[in-house]
Amino acid sequence: MRLTVLGGCGAWPTALEACSGYLVEHEGFSLLVDPGYATFPRLLRYGDADTVDAVLVSHGHPDHCADLHPLLRARALSDAPPAPLPVHAPHGALDAVLALDRPGMLAGAYRRHDFTPGDRFEIGPFTVSTRLLPHFVPNAGLRIATPDAVLAYTGDTGPSDEIARLAEGADVFLSEATYVHQVPEADARYLLTARLAGRYATRAGVARLLLTHLWPGTDPATAHAAAAELFAGPVAVAAPDLVLGVGTAAPQRGPRHPA
Template sequence: MRLTVLGGCGAWPTARQACSGYLVEHAGFRLLIDPGYATLPRLLTRLDVGAVDAVLVSHGHPDHCADLNPLLRARELRDDPAPPLAVYAPHRALDVVLALDRPGMLASALRLHEFSPGDRLDIGPFTADTVLLPHFVPNAGIRLTTPDGVLVYTGDTGPSPDVPRLARDADLLLSEATYARRVPDADAPFLLTAELAGQYARQAGVSRLLLTHLWPGTDRATVLEAAREGFSGPVGVAVPDLVVEL
């Protein structure tokens, strides 16, 4: 299983960093997780839009799904339309982004599979176990399993004992870390720190921790230092074009 980071910036993209977006490949199958703002151009540096086999969305915030619209446009409106794209998302999470075009314009471009966090999904060669994690809107933490490895992605989440439970013995924990050590009080139930992500990684016994969804302008060295206070294994930051082999 191979993870390629398209972007890992929280809230909005910067000049150098797209928002959340991750390409996961196994056995020739290409799964795009969270096509957030500005991730499509990054994807196009690696493959044609028709080569994406499925999309999995953790929740409906636009920094995690806005580029689904241009992805579907690029597949549907070209001279040789691609087959309908399998798209998996929590119930109603994509209502807004799918309403950006006139009704029916992209209806044949996708096959929408809505799920409730807690469901198990079979997506190509991947088994995806999901769990509801605390955020401003329903958010699915995701555990992707293949015979070769386990990747756990939190989406956006606040503190929850379900995070280390979901990540138990995973090869890689891709964890939101919007702030280094302290989340502003109003957002504290719904966002995570790098410090706590490191503690969760240790509790779960994961092999590797990758921090993502950093607030724009965050110093990477600061979040790495915070995460390493709780986790002694390899720690990195999700930056464009980073490739991790599991």
């Protein structure tokens, strides 16, 4: 399994970084996870819109799903539209994004597969197990597995014992880390810190921790250091064009097909 980071910025994109977006590939199948703000242009560094085989969304906040819209437009309005794109998301999570165009305009561009967090299903070569994790809206933690590798991803979440269960023994634990040491009191039930991500990584016995969804302007080195206080294994911060071989290879940088 190969993981490519398209973006890992929380809340809104910056001039240099897109919001959450991850390309997960195995056996020639490309799964786009959380196409947040500004991820579609990053995706085009790796292939055309029609090279995506399926989309999987953790929750309905726009920094995790807004760029599904340009992706579907690019497919629907091309000279030779590809087959409808399977799109998997919690019930109702994509209603706002899919309503941006006139009714019916994108209807032939996608096939909707709504699920309830807690469900387990197959997408191409991947087995996806989901868990309900606490956030401002229903959020599905995602465990994406092949026979040889496991990627666990929190989406956005607050503290929960379910996080360690989701990530148990994962090769890569992709964890939200909006703040470094402390979440503001009003949001403490719904978001994590880099330090907490390190604690959950240790509890789950993961092989590698990858921090994501940092608040814009956060120093990645500070987040890295906070996580490493509680997790002794390899720690990295999700950055554009970071490529990881999940379960097999060390991190590599750089797009495979530069624009």
